[in-house]
Amino acid sequence: MFSKACEYGIRAAVYIALQSLDGRRVSVNEIAEExxxxxxxxxxILQQLSRNNIIHSVKGPTGGFQIAREDMDAVKLNMIVKAIDGDKIYVGCGLGLKECNAQKPCxxxxxxVDIRTDLSKMxxxxSLFELATGLEVGLTYLKR
Amino acid sequence: MFSKACEYGIRAAVYIALQSLDGRRVSVNEIAEExxxxxxxxxxILQQLSRNNIIHSVKGPTGGFQIAREDMDAVKLNMIVKAIDGDKIYVGCGLGLKECNAQKPCxxxxxxVDIRTDLSKMxxxxSLFELATGLEVGLTYLKR
DNA sequence: CATTAATCGGACAAAAATGTCCTTTATTTG
DNA sequence: CAAATAAAGGACATTTTTGTCCGATTAATG
Known part of the structure; x- marks a missing residue:
C-alpha cells in the first residue's frame, strides 16, 4: 500500500508529534530508535517532510525535529503520503492502464474507485494530532 | 496497490477468459500485444498462474492459454493476487509494524483494517467471468 | 572563538522488482 | 520421423527502492 519510506515517514511524524506535545524536540537518532x-x-525522509513544511527542523546542538500544536491538527496523513510517495496512490488505474477513466474504464x-475514495477520505x-493522542494514552503503539 | 506483475496478471487472465468465451486459445504473444x-x-507471470491452476496452458503448435467456462466463475481476483503478490496485501500492518493487531494496534x-476489509471483499x-463479460459487451477496456 | 552537536545533501551500495534472452521440452502436423 | 510451434525455465540485465557513509552547514555553549 504505502512504500517503506512512507511507512517510516508516518511513524516518525507521529512520534515527533507525540514528543512535541510534551515540548520535547527530538533527534533523528532518537526517532529511528523509537x-x-x-x-x-x-x-x-525527515528532510523531505521538513522541506514540505510538515515538520519543523532545527540545526545545531539542542536541535532536532518538532511540530507545533496547531500543525498537528492541520497536517493530515494524505499530506505526508503525498510528500513521500507522490500522488500515485490517488491517481492512476488499478490495473496499470494509462488512460483509464469513467469514459474508458478498465x-x-x-x-x-470505491476503495480508493474510502482510502483517500480516511x-x-x-490528523497527526489524532494519531499522537491515541499513542499518548497508551491505546496504540509505534514499535514492533 | 498491486505490483506491475499482478496488474499484468489480472489483465492477462481477463483477456484469456474473454477469448475462451469464444472458444479461442491464445498465445503469450497475442496476450502481451492485446x-x-x-x-x-x-x-x-502466466507460468505462475498456470502453476496455481488459475489458467490452463497447452504446449506445442495450436497450444496457448485458456480458461474453462466453469473456472471463470470459480476464479476470483483474490486468487490471482495471492498467486502473484502473495498475501502481503491482506496481511501485515499499514505502517509496517511486525506485531500489529487488535491487542497491540498501530x-x-x-x-x-476497514479499508483492507473492503478491498478484500471486493x-x-x-470473478474473472464478471470482468470478461464487461469487456465483451464493450463496457470496459484492457489496453492503454 | 573553538568545540561540539545536530541537520543537510550528495555520492555510493545493496536488495528487490521489472524486464530480456536463449535453451529445453512438449506437441502437432505434414 | 522431421519440422515447426508454443510454453517452461534458467540466467542475465536494467531500473527502482531501500539503505549507508561522509563531508558540509548551522547553531549553541563554555
Whole structure:
C-alpha cells in the first residue's frame, strides 16, 4: 500500500508529534530508535517532510525535529503520503492502464474507485494530532 | 496497490477468459500485444498462474492459454493476487509494524483494517467471468 | 572563538522488482 | 520421423527502492 519510506515517514511524524506535545524536540537518532527504523534512511525522509513544511527542523546542538500544536491538527496523513510517495496512490488505474477513466474504464475501474475514495477520505481526515493522542494514552503503539 | 506483475496478471487472465468465451486459445504473444505488456515478463507471470491452476496452458503448435467456462466463475481476483503478490496485501500492518493487531494496534490499525476489509471483499467477490463479460459487451477496456 | 552537536545533501551500495534472452521440452502436423 | 510451434525455465540485465557513509552547514555553549 504505502512504500517503506512512507511507512517510516508516518511513524516518525507521529512520534515527533507525540514528543512535541510534551515540548520535547527530538533527534533523528532518537526517532529511528523509537520507531525501529534505519537511521540514515529515516533522516532522508525527515528532510523531505521538513522541506514540505510538515515538520519543523532545527540545526545545531539542542536541535532536532518538532511540530507545533496547531500543525498537528492541520497536517493530515494524505499530506505526508503525498510528500513521500507522490500522488500515485490517488491517481492512476488499478490495473496499470494509462488512460483509464469513467469514459474508458478498465474492468475493475468502478470497484477500484470505491476503495480508493474510502482510502483517500480516511487519509484526508486523519490528523497527526489524532494519531499522537491515541499513542499518548497508551491505546496504540509505534514499535514492533 | 498491486505490483506491475499482478496488474499484468489480472489483465492477462481477463483477456484469456474473454477469448475462451469464444472458444479461442491464445498465445503469450497475442496476450502481451492485446494487453500492452512486455512479452517475456508476461510469459513468466502466466507460468505462475498456470502453476496455481488459475489458467490452463497447452504446449506445442495450436497450444496457448485458456480458461474453462466453469473456472471463470470459480476464479476470483483474490486468487490471482495471492498467486502473484502473495498475501502481503491482506496481511501485515499499514505502517509496517511486525506485531500489529487488535491487542497491540498501530495508530492507524482500525482505519486500515476497514479499508483492507473492503478491498478484500471486493477481490474475493469479483470473478474473472464478471470482468470478461464487461469487456465483451464493450463496457470496459484492457489496453492503454 | 573553538568545540561540539545536530541537520543537510550528495555520492555510493545493496536488495528487490521489472524486464530480456536463449535453451529445453512438449506437441502437432505434414 | 522431421519440422515447426508454443510454453517452461534458467540466467542475465536494467531500473527502482531501500539503505549507508561522509563531508558540509548551522547553531549553541563554555
Amino acid at each position: 520507531i525501529d527504523s534505519p537511521i540514515a534512511f529515516t533522516a532522508k 474492468p475493475l475501474h468502478d470497484k477500484f 487519509l484526508k481526515s486523519t | 494487453i500492452d505488456s512486455p512479452i517475456a515478463f508476461t510469459a513468466k 495508530p492507524l490499525h482500525d482505519k486500515f 477481490l474475493k467477490s469479483t
